[in-house]
Amino acid sequence: MQTLHEAAGGDRGLRRLAAAWHRRVMADEVVSHAFSHGFHPRHGERLAAYWSEALGGPATYSETMGDETSVVRMHSGNGEHQEMNRRAIACFDQALTDVGLIEDGPLRQVLHNYFAWATTTTMSRYHDSADDVPNGLRIPRWSWDGLQD
Numbered sequence: 001m002q003t004l005h006e007a008a009g010g011d012r013g014l015r016r017l018a019a020a021w022h023r024r025v026m027a028d029e030v031v032s033h034a035f036s037h038g039f040h041p042r043h044g045e046r047l048a049a050y051w052s053e054a055l056g057g058p059a060t061y062s063e064t065m066g067d068e069t070s071v072v073r074m075h076s077g078n079g080e081h082q083e084m085n086r087r088a089i090a091c092f093d094q095a096l097t098d099v100g101l102i103e104d105g106p107l108r109q110v111l112h113n114y115f116a117w118a119t120t121t122t123m124s125r126y127h128d129s130a131d132d133v134p135n136g137l138r139i140p141r142w143s144w145d146g147l148q149d
Contacts, residue, residue: 003056004114004142007107011052011060013099018048020098024091031087053139055114061139068122068137073130075123085124089116106144114142 008014022044025031040046049061050071092115101108122140126132141148 001144004107004110004144005052005055005057008055008111011048011057014051014055014057015044015048016099017095018044018051020095021092022047024095024098025088028087028091030084031091034084034088050139054118054142055111056141056143068139069133069135071139072122072126072137073133080127081124085119088119092116092119110142110144110146113146117142117147 005011005014008017026035046061046065049065053059053061089112093112096108096111097103101111118140
């Protein structure tokens with residue numbers, strides 16, 4: 001069976017999706033606030049590598065860019081932000097359309113489920129302080145059946 005990484009077009013497809021999502025969030029008056037203090041100049045490439053690894057592709061992110069602990073820490077200590085999460089997920093859904101994933105396709109639904117889960121759980125778990133994030137976290141893996149153990 002094809003991995004989600006492969007079904008989404010591999011590294012190239014996920015770079016396109018990351019770029020489309022980034023364009024959408026930068027245009028959103030609420031979500032863009034998360035980027036108001038700056039972001040890595042290769043944000044899209046790094047995001048795509050992270051998603052690739054999470055969706056069954058190569059471990060490029062973990063091997064060359066960071067680990068889950070560093071990613072979660074970047075997203076922590078900002079208080080609760082449910083509206084921002086909701087809008088970030090909506091931007092992701094719009095980005096899926098931007099890259100041509102059809103509305104009723106199974107890949108689109110699984111990718112939506114992954115992004116919504118990651119946004120509202122792992123990336124939102126430590127809203128009080130980044131210091132609360134434990135060391136040694138591994139990038140969660142997602143498949144057609146959802147979160148993998």
